[in-house]
Amino acid sequence: MEIELVQLECKDGDLEYNLNKVRRAIKNSSDATDIMVFPETYLSGFPTQENLNMVSQSLDGSGIQQLKSLSKEKNIAITVGMAEAHEGKFYNTTVFITPEDGLLAYYRKTHLWLTDHGIFDAGDRYSCIEWQGVKIGFLICFDIEYPESARALGELGTELLIVTNGNMDPYGLTHRTAIMARAQENHMFAVMTNRVGLGNDGLVFHGGSCVVNPMGQLLCEAGREECSIRMNIDPKQMTQFLTEFNYLKERRMKITGQKIQHHTKHSDWIIS
Numbered sequence: 241m242e243i244e245l246v247q248l249e250c251k252d253g254d255l256e257y258n259l260n261k262v263r264r265a266i267k268n269s270s271d272a273t274d275i276m277v278f279p280e281t282y283l284s285g286f287p288t289q290e291n292l293n294m295v296s297q298s299l300d301g302s303g304i305q306q307l308k309s310l311s312k313e314k315n316i317a318i319t320v321g322m323a324e325a326h327e328g329k330f331y332n333t334t335v336f337i338t339p340e341d342g343l344l345a346y347y348r349k350t351h352l353w354l355t356d357h358g359i360f361d362a363g364d365r366y367s368c369i370e371w372q373g374v375k376i377g378f379l380i381c382f383d384i385e386y387p388e389s390a391r392a393l394g395e396l397g398t399e400l401l402i403v404t405n406g407n408m409d410p411y412g413l414t415h416r417t418a419i420m421a422r423a424q425e426n427h428m429f430a431v432m433t434n435r436v437g438l439g440n441d442g443l444v445f446h447g448g449s450c451v452v453n454p455m456g457q458l459l460c461e462a463g464r465e466e467c468s469i470r471m472n473i474d475p476k477q478m479t480q481f482l483t484e485f486n487y488l489k490e491r492r493m494k495i496t497g498q499k500i501q502h503h504t505k506h507s508d509w510i511i512s
């Protein structure tokens with residue numbers, strides 16, 4: 241499975257600028273790419289109280305409709321962050337759009353960062369979907385600093401963890417450590433795409449987008465500039481990492497929550 245991490249500058253509050261960059265990246269992507277991964281809230285940038293209603297969209301809004309068309313035209317799956325408006329509430333959401341399904345999955349950030357509070361409500365579940373024979377789960381930025389979040393996806397059988405990131409200085413090393421740990425302790429591949437450049441309130445986004453294998457080894461890592469990283473991974477290779485032990489089967493303590501199996505290719509872990 242060919243993954244493309246698209247590490248870009250983002251203009252907070254500028255929907256047109258950000259969507260144009262997504263459009264250009266998709267146009268320039270390789271025909272071999274299966275999934276593109278953009279950063280956290282990339283369609284809107286990080287909202288403020290003042291612009292939240294303007295920059296947030298519903299899951300069937302114009303931004304998603306345009307991404308569905310682009311996905312179909314290019315025959316490529318798109319993972320991107322957005323500010324989601326739903327029934328009077330707002331969520332920091334990642335959407336997963338595929339050529340054949342349209343919007344196949346979405347995930348609402350469950351651990352709100354300092355600047356998320358007062359803007360977004362927290363999600364209450366983790367989702368794992370199967371696409372092209374691979375079980376894919378999603379986290380957003382701060383979520384990866386909590387072992388339970390990736391462990392919930394491990395409970396659902398996730399083989400590939402996709403993280404849309406909006407991590408700023410000085411927390412680069414925190415996320416570098418966290419993503420390797422989450423991948424290793426749950427025997428899953430992890431791909432994480434971050435922003436670069438300046439954001440609201442003087443924030444500086446450090447990039448460092450990366451791919452990690454189920455042994456927690458960094459397979460590739462970006463610097464602090466705009467770039468696209470393409471890597472072919474085979475999550476079914478995981479068996480080579482499970483020869484002697486399995487943390488999920490041998491652990492002594494379980495996480496709280498409830499698994500819901502919607503159908504064979506979609507399960508959720510509900511936070512209790």
Ligand code: BAL
Binds near residue numbers: 382
């Ligand atoms: N260091 C976490 C930043 C965020 O979750 O936005």
